[in-house]
Amino acid sequence: MSIEVLAPGTQSTLQDRGRAGCRALGVACAGAADRLSHDLANRIVGNEPDAATVEMSWSGPRLHFSRPAVIALCGSGVDARAFDAKVPMWRPVALPAGTELSLGAVRGGARAYLAVAGGIVLASRLGSRSTDVAGGIGPLPGLQLRKGDRLPMGHPSSDRIGSMLAAATRGSARDASWWIAAPDHLGGGRSVNLRVLPGSHAIVEGRSTLDALVAATWEVGTEATRMGVRLEGQPLTPVATDLVSEPVTIGTVQLPPSGLPIVLGVEAQTIGGYPRIAHVIAADWPRIGQLRPGAQVQFEIVDPATAEAAQRRIARDLARLDEALRACR
């Protein structure tokens, strides 16, 4: 009982919350590039936050459901159709057996997420069902979804979703009467604000490269992958280039000799040799995963207290959402 891939889309992969714990082996964290949208999609269908979802970049796959399913689509806007009707995002949708779900272009940002109740239960690799495209680790033999792949679905763990599924099986499914509001991190055409803490090389020989970074407006270049995003604009004056390689992390803003910054993504390598002028705070990592070529990026320096407050706000919003979802029947 599974989902069959009829067409894969531009770059569709399975992702969860990432493969933390393997960086000492040179293995990237990977996981959903926009973990917040991934988490929300899982919550809507009653999954654990670490259940695997389908991450679609730039455009989505075409999928055939051999049995009834309850799904949720979150992230950047994606054209979704089933039985010639539009499939709404940010809410649970019951699909009867035999549904063909067509996911088209992703608009506004870069990525959207499809969660199915019960999750996609392929075997995990190194403790995670996430796909590390560059590192070649993932639950699917081709790493990315390919035509003919079958994605097995698990069993829904929530009663609420279970009863929706039962209704879908009887052929009497109705759309849920509720949905959740799209979070505010999804860019969507306007300028994207990334909050940063200073990096080791923010100030070199009395000159603040960090100040120059925040004074400028940047544009996302054509290389915007899960590994990192190259920015374009007026090049900054490069800082010391003969550095000994040191660890880097998701959100690290590197300054290569070109003077054009690179913001590292969820598939960031573990060690890098370029100066690190700043680090995007963890609360804003999902924004990095939604950057698409041509988007405007502005950096803002914050202090650690602000970074912690941003984390607390996300945790509080998710706790409130969980509370509200428990009340939905």
Add this chain to the structure above:
Amino acid sequence: MGDAAWLLRLGSEIDVRTSAAACALAHRCAEALEGRGFEAVVAYASVALHYDATRWTGTRAWQEIRSALGAVTADGMVPSCGSGVAGGDWLVPLDDPGNAAGDRRTLVVPVSYGGADGPDLEALAAHARLDPDEVVARHQACVFQVAMIGFQPGFPYLLGLDPALAMPRLATPRARVPAGSVAIGAAQGGIYPRASPGGWRLIGRTAAVLFDPDRSPPALFRSGDRVRFVAVSADALGTREVRIV
């Protein structure tokens, strides 16, 4: 490093002594912080301690790290590059006895040198003004040390190359380097775990599997390991295993 990692530095040079201390510090931190959601990643002269920002605040994470390090190291640490800024780096005393390298494994890796397995051996010999056999002999005489694992899952950066064998990387990287290629990049050694693009000089190849996500442990090498190479014929390559002594 932002609100998701702290960086400890032991120096700013690439040398065997600093690297050995960094590896020892990383292993010590990993052990002391086990089960608390930290990841220790070692580079040549530094150790990053990554933590989950949804679980720890930066300040709490720092308290955990300091107590894990023990009084001797913690009291000797001073703010490093980026000092004065929040989340800055810290310089750890290199001579801290806690960072002395303990008993270490030596892995002996069989290599088929030259020919199709090492297409750059001749060029490297010419660059070094040595006979190719002399390059192979000198390479086997080196006792390497795994400074760090990076670039690809399981790729070991090896210090301890005979300086006579150093050669700059290719100006234009190869589109495809075969898995197991034993390589030299400037003053360092390395082995490619899987086929990938790469700019290092290829002098031989091993059949050893450096990384397999379904094996435990997945990576053949650990930071701090000693590594030696031993020549075998291309035909015998598949039959010879890595010896750990």
